[in-house]
Amino acid sequence: MGNVKVWDSFEKAVADIPNGATLAVGGFGLCGIPEKLIAALVQKGTNELTVVSNNCGVDDWGLGLLLANKQIKKMISSYVGENKTFEQQFLNGELEVELTPQGTLAERLRAGGAGIPGFYTPTGVGTPVADGKEIKNFEGKDYILERGIVADFALVKAWKADKLGNLVYRKTSRNFNPLAAMAGQITIVEVEEIVEVGELDPDHIHTPGVFVQRVLLGENYAKRIERLTVARGEA
DSSP: OOSTTEESOHHHHTTTOOTTOEEEEOOBTTBSOOHHHHHHHHHHTOOSEEEEOSOOOBTTBTHHHHHHTTOEEEEEESOOTTOHHHHHHHHTTOOEEEEOOHHHHHHHHHHHHHTOOEEEEOTTTTSGGGTTSOEEEETTEEEEEEEOOOEEEEEEEOSEEETTOOEEOOGGGOSSHHHHHHHEEEEEEEESEEEOTTOSOGGGOSBOGGGOSEEEEOOSOOOOOSSOOOOOOOO
C-alpha cells in the first residue's frame, strides 16, 4: 500500500464500501468523473446505494454503469436528462430520485463537509422542492430549510495529489469534486499524477489533505465529449 494514504489497488480501496452506503460522487456531465473507482464498485457488485451527484453519467459510462447494473437505489441529483436507463428505472419504480436545485446541492455538500447541519435558501419556495420541508420567513421573504449532506464515502477525481492527499484539480473538473471530497467521511480519490510532499505550491492546492483518506494513481483516462457540436461549412 506504500504511503498510508497512497493505495495501489482500486479494488482494495472500495472493498469496505458496504451495501446500502451513501456516496458523494464528484463530476459534472462527463467531466471530472472518478471512472476507475466507479468501475471497481461495478466489479464488486455493491448495491442498494444512495448516490449524491450532480448527474448520473450516461448509459455506458460513469455512474450510468452502476445504474445499468441496478446497484443504485436512490439518486440525489440536479440533472438526469442524458440517461435513458435512469428514465426507465424511475418510471418503473425501481429508482428513487430526490431532485435538488444545483446550487442547493452544492451548498448541501459544502455544509455537510463544514459540519453545518442545515441552512435556509429561497430556492424552491412555492415548488415541489419545498414539499415536507420547514419554511421560515426572514424580513418578509420565505426560505426553505435544507439539510447538509454527509456521505459514508466520497469518490473523487483530481488531477494531481501529493502523498498526504492534498489535491489540485484541472480546469472544469474542479466542479463538484471539491465539495464531494469535503462531504465524505472516507474520501477516496483517483488522480493522474502523485507527487512528493512539498512539490505542490500551497497556493495552488484546492482540497487540503485533511479531507482525503485514500489516493490512487489512474492511467489511460478517456477524454470523452458529452455532446459534439460542429458548425456546417459553406459549400
